[in-house]
Amino acid sequence: MKQFLVFVRKEFYHVLRDKKTLLILFGMPVVQILLFGFALTNEVKDSPIIVVDYARDVASQSIITRLGASQYFKLKRNVLSQKEIIESFRDGKIKAAVVFPDHFNEDLEHMNKAQVQIIADASDPNTATLVTNYVSAIVRDYQSDRTELMAVPYQIIPEVRMLYNPQLLGAPNFVPGVMALVLMLVCVMMTAISIVKEKEMGTMEVLLVSPFQPFLVILSKAIPYIALSLVNLGAILSLSAFLLELPVKGSLLLLIGESTLFIICCLSLGILISIKAKSQQVAMMISLVGMFLPTVLFSGYMFPIENMPLPLQIISNVVPSKWYYIIVKSVMIKGVGFMYIWKETLILIGITTVFLWVSLKSFKIRLE
Amino acid sequence: MQNNKSDATEKVIVCKDLTKRFGDFIAANEITFDVYKGEIFGFLGANGAGKTTAMRMLCGLSVPSSGHALVAGYDVYKQTEDIKKKIGYMSQKFSLYEDLTILENIEFFGGIYGLTRKEIKEKGRSLIEKLDLQSEAKKLVASLPLGWKQKLSFSVAVLHDPKIVFLDEPTGGVDPITRRQFWDLIYEASARGITIFVTTHYMDEAEYCDRISIMVDGKIEVLDTPSNLKRNFKSTSMDEVFYQLARSAKRSD
Amino acid sequence: MQAIIVKNLTKTYDKGKIQAVDDVSFEVEKGELFGLIGPDGAGKTSIFRMLTTLLLPDKGEASVDGFDIVKDFKKIRNTVGYMPGKFSLYQDLTIEENLNFFATVFNTTVGENYSLIKDIYIQIEKFKKRRAGKLSGGMKQKLALCCALIHKPTTLFLDEPTTGVDPVSRKEFWDMLKRLKEQGITILVSTPYMDEANRCDRIALIQSGKILSIDTPAAIINSFSEKLYAIKANKMYQLLKALELFPKRRNSYAFGEFAHATFDQTIDKAELKRYLEMIGLSQIEIEVIEPTIEDVFIKLLNKHNHAE
Numbered sequence: 001m002k003q004f005l006v007f008v009r010k011e012f013y014h015v016l017r018d019k020k021t022l023l024i025l026f027g028m029p030v031v032q033i034l035l036f037g038f039a040l041t042n043e044v045k046d047s048p049i050i051v052v053d054y055a056r057d058v059a060s061q062s063i064i065t066r067l068g069a070s071q072y073f074k075l076k077r078n079v080l081s082q083k084e085i086i087e088s089f090r091d092g093k094i095k096a097a098v099v100f101p102d103h104f105n106e107d108l109e110h111m112n113k114a115q116v117q118i119i120a121d122a123s124d125p126n127t128a129t130l131v132t133n134y135v136s137a138i139v140r141d142y143q144s145d146r147t148e149l150m151a152v153p154y155q156i157i158p159e160v161r162m163l164y165n166p167q168l169l170g171a172p173n174f175v176p177g178v179m180a181l182v183l184m185l186v187c188v189m190m191t192a193i194s195i196v197k198e199k200e201m202g203t204m205e206v207l208l209v210s211p212f213q214p215f216l217v218i219l220s221k222a223i224p225y226i227a228l229s230l231v232n233l234g235a236i237l238s239l240s241a242f243l244l245e246l247p248v249k250g251s252l253l254l255l256i257g258e259s260t261l262f263i264i265c266c267l268s269l270g271i272l273i274s275i276k277a278k279s280q281q282v283a284m285m286i287s288l289v290g291m292f293l294p295t296v297l298f299s300g301y302m303f304p305i306e307n308m309p310l311p312l313q314i315i316s317n318v319v320p321s322k323w324y325y326i327i328v329k330s331v332m333i334k335g336v337g338f339m340y341i342w343k344e345t346l347i348l349i350g351i352t353t354v355f356l357w358v359s360l361k362s363f364k365i366r367l368e
Numbered sequence: 369m370q371n372n373k374s375d376a377t378e379k380v381i382v383c384k385d386l387t388k389r390f391g392d393f394i395a396a397n398e399i400t401f402d403v404y405k406g407e408i409f410g411f412l413g414a415n416g417a418g419k420t421t422a423m424r425m426l427c428g429l430s431v432p433s434s435g436h437a438l439v440a441g442y443d444v445y446k447q448t449e450d451i452k453k454k455i456g457y458m459s460q461k462f463s464l465y466e467d468l469t470i471l472e473n474i475e476f477f478g479g480i481y482g483l484t485r486k487e488i489k490e491k492g493r494s495l496i497e498k499l500d501l502q503s504e505a506k507k508l509v510a511s512l513p514l515g516w517k518q519k520l521s522f523s524v525a526v527l528h529d530p531k532i533v534f535l536d537e538p539t540g541g542v543d544p545i546t547r548r549q550f551w552d553l554i555y556e557a558s559a560r561g562i563t564i565f566v567t568t569h570y571m572d573e574a575e576y577c578d579r580i581s582i583m584v585d586g587k588i589e590v591l592d593t594p595s596n597l598k599r600n601f602k603s604t605s606m607d608e609v610f611y612q613l614a615r616s617a618k619r620s621d
Numbered sequence: 622m623q624a625i626i627v628k629n630l631t632k633t634y635d636k637g638k639i640q641a642v643d644d645v646s647f648e649v650e651k652g653e654l655f656g657l658i659g660p661d662g663a664g665k666t667s668i669f670r671m672l673t674t675l676l677l678p679d680k681g682e683a684s685v686d687g688f689d690i691v692k693d694f695k696k697i698r699n700t701v702g703y704m705p706g707k708f709s710l711y712q713d714l715t716i717e718e719n720l721n722f723f724a725t726v727f728n729t730t731v732g733e734n735y736s737l738i739k740d741i742y743i744q745i746e747k748f749k750k751r752r753a754g755k756l757s758g759g760m761k762q763k764l765a766l767c768c769a770l771i772h773k774p775t776t777l778f779l780d781e782p783t784t785g786v787d788p789v790s791r792k793e794f795w796d797m798l799k800r801l802k803e804q805g806i807t808i809l810v811s812t813p814y815m816d817e818a819n820r821c822d823r824i825a826l827i828q829s830g831k832i833l834s835i836d837t838p839a840a841i842i843n844s845f846s847e848k849l850y851a852i853k854a855n856k857m858y859q860l861l862k863a864l865e866l867f868p869k870r871r872n873s874y875a876f877g878e879f880a881h882a883t884f885d886q887t888i889d890k891a892e893l894k895r896y897l898e899m900i901g902l903s904q905i906e907i908e909v910i911e912p913t914i915e916d917v918f919i920k921l922l923n924k925h926n927h928a929e
Contacts, residue, residue, distance in 0.1 A: 414787040414788075414789060415758050416757060514662060541784065543660035543828060543918075543922060544815065544918050544922065545919055548875055551875050552875070555858035555875070559856070559859070569787045570788075571788050572814075575877030576877055576878070593878075594878050595878060605816075606877075607788050610788045614787065614789045
């Protein structure tokens with residue numbers, strides 16, 4: 001055990017003394033999120049929206065007043081026809097439209113249920129999400145105030161329509177994407193490179209010709225990278241919570257658990273690459289081409305998988321980051337519990353098991 | 369001097385008080401020596417003694433801090449481009465492209481030294497014949513044994529008939545016969561009037577040189593023929609001479 | 622007792638295309654300093670890697686300290702010390718950290734076996750806070766030796782420990798090996814430098830995966846039965862050419878500032894001198910000398926090459 005600890009300490013020395021790599025590892029996610037954060041916050045204030053009020057009753061007027069009072073929106077004139085709304089969007093004059101149907105108040109009174117339509121310009125997905133989120137929040141506010149007042153559970157259902165970009169690729173999707181990418185980078189590439197480095201330096205030979213268990217060599221290399229990944233994860237999550245105002249909606253514990261599973265999956269991949277690769281360059285190439293690109297292409301955070309040809313859709317299923325991405329999105333943004341993601345978790349466990357098994361099988365106690 | 373060349377009076381390297389400083393550190397300290405045409409000149413020193421720094425200045429790759437030097441008649445301060453045309457260079461670490469064939473290497477290096485197509489073709493053919501590489505000419509350099517690579521890279525380094533060829537630790541780890549074939553090439557080039565400037569820290573290699581200088585801590589401590597050095601230091605081998613000189617060295621890289 | 626027994630060891634790479642080690646057999650006595658002498662690519666490293674259990678032989682068998690290199694590989698890994706060709710150190714760790722790390726890996730501490738490495742370690746101790754990547758070749762070599770010795774191995778495998786190291790460090794290194802041998806450690810060392818052969822108790826000359834000769838350096842030199850002449854003249858290139866054309870010549874080659882030559886019959890020095898002068902050489906010296914290991918190696922190589 002002492003041997004193992006000394007080994008882990010040595011790995012930390014390697015990591016901490018390699019300032020350039022550290023800078024890249026921690027700089028990359030921070031820069032990405034900062035850039036993204038700033039791009040966002042500038043847009044959201046005083047977003048021009050129009051209100052289309054077919055109802056013209058107490059409830060609709062009350063919500064419109066609240067919208068107008070909010071610092072986020074600047075209300076534009078009331079337009080009536082659907083055509084005019086679309087034109088306003090085309091001209092890029094407005095970010096969103098809120099449509100109250102006829103009998104809004106009546107529906108609410110009699111059926112305890114009413115609908116409001118929020119249409120957003122999703123060609124700028126980040127703003128669109130935020131704007132609809134804020135409108136929905138204001139509608140919910142009104143709803144809960146009224147429920148309290150009347151002691152009747154009212155329900156207003158905001159019906160959100162995203163124009164131009166129904167996939168809504170953007171802000172909340174970006175953070176899980178960065179998470180998958182960074183974990184992939186740290187765990188797969190860094191682990192593979194650090195093991196191959198020992199081969200290149202010849203130190204692996206000396207370690208093999210020692211009483212130290214060969215697989216412990218590999219295992220102890222993985223530990224600093226697990227730690228590093230978790231620190232990185234924490235940094236991304238807090239940045240997204242405080243800067244992008246995108247906190248983890250679901251259970252943080254669940255998120256960390258799922259992330260650990262993904263980290264193990266990546267580590268076993270990294271180990272597998274390190275066993276096959278002979279030089280650091282090769283390890284880097286395999287990691288980049290074999291892991292990094294599929295993460296960007298097939299996890300769905302940049303390009304919607306649904307729009308891909310069928311063969312690519314099938315391939316995307318074996319990319320672990322796809323499943324991790326779905327899980328993070330569900331937990332972080334939708335705030336759902338384990339019951340909703342057990343399937344994805346199971347798939348991820350399956351992939352991890354296969355990778356671990358293959359890398360254990362192909363691990364050699366000798367040089368060739 | 370034992371191996372007097374007939375044209376030994378023509379100086380191809382004139383080096384006077386050549387100095388290179390890196391901040392407070394004096395890598396080469398007022399080194400002074402001459403090298404004659406066709407001579408095999410051994411430039412020796414322990415790791416960090418300043419050999420590489422001195423050689424870089426002579427090749428026109430590094431500007432001296434002070435002192436004077438003429439290489440092939442050109443000034444190391446101002447005429448570095450002319451120097452580069454008149455010298456050849458071979459090191460054990462890099463000399464040939466492993467992923468090009470022998471012919472492609474010859475064409476490439478002939479090309480960068482400005483040989484015409486015809487010259488490259490002729491010189492290339494005679495080079496391949498001399499080294500008996502006809503059946504390998506279209507093979508990748510990577511597939512050749514180490515000894516052949518060394519012979520080939522030396523031949524390529526003198527392809528453009530330079531005045532001086534710099535050999536940076538040229539022969540390590542080859543068998544004694546292959547090594548002699550390599551030295552045969554060097555003797556032949558030297559007989560053709562090409563000056564050979566060899567840096568090495570293998571003393572048995574040094575014994576093949578006409579004259580040897582030994583650098584210790586940035587200075588040239590001795591400069592003489594191997595037999596004179598051995599006599600003066602009452603040693604039976606250059607190894608012992610070097611040991612006596614370098615034992616007192618304070619620097620190492 | 623034999624510390625190392627090698628029987629008909631064979632190793633090929635690339636599915637049998639490259640014959641790295643070809644039916645090699647030798648034995649190393651306990652406490653012996655045994656040298657494998659041969660150029661790069663002769664198969665030295667492959668033999669070392671098989672003996673240190675890093676590679677499996679294709680054919681043949683071998684044992685170290687009585688343990689089989691295939692079956693008992695774990696036991697061998699516990700007892701031997703190994704210094705691979707490149708000084709295998711962590712460049713970003715200091716001298717001290719490297720040493721402590723390897724001590725722990727071998728289940729020991731620096732303090733426990735300090736007496737064994739003390740002589741070597743004090744030479745680099747003042748740099749103990751310096752990172753290994755910033756050390757000179759000689760210092761790296763010493764540190765690597767300390768790391769290989771720290772667990773008090775019974776047998777030490779040193780693969781080309783003097784390559785890339787200056788003559789001063791080389792000499793010091795062989796002195797250190799001598800002292801280690803006196804402490805009863807068996808040492809198998811490889812080197813491409815013929816002049817280092819004399820520092821070994823026994824040597825094996827090796828080329829293209831085959832052993833050409835095994836014996837003590839003195840006996841190997843004695844096996845050179847011909848009279849060897851050292852010849853010097855004012856022009857080396859012409860001298861070598863002239864010797865090649867000399868009718869009674871058997872073999873001739875450059876050897877430092879001399880040319881070495883053997884002849885089919887005993888020759889008259891005066892006759893040879895006349896011949897060389899006739900060709901136009903001057904300052905001629907001719908003497909009969911004791912051969913070196915390198916002369917023997919050249920002779921064996923010629924025989925070996927002709928046999929093929």
